[in-house]
Amino acid sequence: MPRWEPSAEDRLREAALALFLDRGYENVTVSDITDHAGLTRRTFSRYFADKRDVLFAGSDRLPAVISKAVRDADPALGPAEALLAGLADTGTILARNVPRSPERRRVVAGSAELQERERTKLAAVTDSLTEALQERGASGTAARLLADVGIAVFRTAFAGWTEEPDGADFPVYVHEAAAELTSALAPIAQRD
Numbered sequence: 001m002p003r004w005e006p007s008a009e010d011r012l013r014e015a016a017l018a019l020f021l022d023r024g025y026e027n028v029t030v031s032d033i034t035d036h037a038g039l040t041r042r043t044f045s046r047y048f049a050d051k052r053d054v055l056f057a058g059s060d061r062l063p064a065v066i067s068k069a070v071r072d073a074d075p076a077l078g079p080a081e082a083l084l085a086g087l088a089d090t091g092t093i094l095a096r097n098v099p100r101s102p103e104r105r106r107v108v109a110g111s112a113e114l115q116e117r118e119r120t121k122l123a124a125v126t127d128s129l130t131e132a133l134q135e136r137g138a139s140g141t142a143a144r145l146l147a148d149v150g151i152a153v154f155r156t157a158f159a160g161w162t163e164e165p166d167g168a169d170f171p172v173y174v175h176e177a178a179a180e181l182t183s184a185l186a187p188i189a190q191r192d
Contacts, residue, residue, distance in 0.1 A: 009047045011037040016054040017103055025051075025111040052117055055104055058097070059121045063128035066090045066154075070132040079138035083129070083150045084178055091157060091170030102162050126151050153177045 015037035019028040030051050034044050048054050070086030077085060108114040126147045133143035157173035167173075 008037075008039055008043050012039060012044055012047060013054055016051065017101070017107065020055075020107040021103055025107055025114060052114065055108065055114065056117055056121065062090075062121065063124045065093060066125055067128040067132040069093075070129060071135060073136075077136075079133045079136045079142065080146055082136050083133060083146055084153070084174060086129075086132070087150055087154050087157070088171035088174045091154070091161070091174055094158075095161070095170045105159065105162055122151050122155070125154075149181065153181060156180075 012033060016028070016033045019032055019036055023032075028051065030041060030044055033051065033054070034041050048057060066086060069089040070082050073082035073085040073089075108118055126144075129147035129150055130140075130143045133146050134140060138146060153174060154177075156177040157170065160173040160176070161167065161170050
């Protein structure tokens with residue numbers, strides 16, 4: 001009869017993160033993670049496809065979630081405003097499911113393989129956002145530009161949110177990042 005391991009997924013995540021920080025992502029194996037967590041490889045396989053998945057589990061759902069949030073934003077909003085509303089809503093969902101972990105960001109920043117995985121994930125989100133923005137009336141070029149800018153705002157907001165464990169709710173970081181960008185672009189708009 002299989003034995004149920006309480007908090008196995010969390011134990012595996014914590015063990016992996018501790019080892020990645022201590023040894024570097026490339027120098028840690030799945031066996032290292034399971035040994036550190038006191039669990040089996042079979043238990044690991046129930047929760048994660050591979051060691052990258054410990055850091056990226058669920059990220060395959062992000063493109064659909066974020067584009068749905070943009071599509072479902074108030075119909076009275078233009079594409080740019082709907083984008084910000086969608087980013088804030090998605091961040092709220094993300095905040096409920098992802099712990100604020102500056103350590104995770106450090107692990108990803110220290111590994112070329114993980115950085116590539118992050119870029120691939122964000123490219124899928126950008127493509128999905130582009131489609132959603134076109135459905136909201138943006139031209140193809142405007143939709144792509146807004147999607148790219150939206151990803152930059154989202155990444156900046158996520159970085160700020162993870163670095164402040166007791167900080168504000170995620171939407172505050174989205175609006176701060178957007179305001180910073182607007183302020184930086186204001187001189188260009190004033191030339192016209």
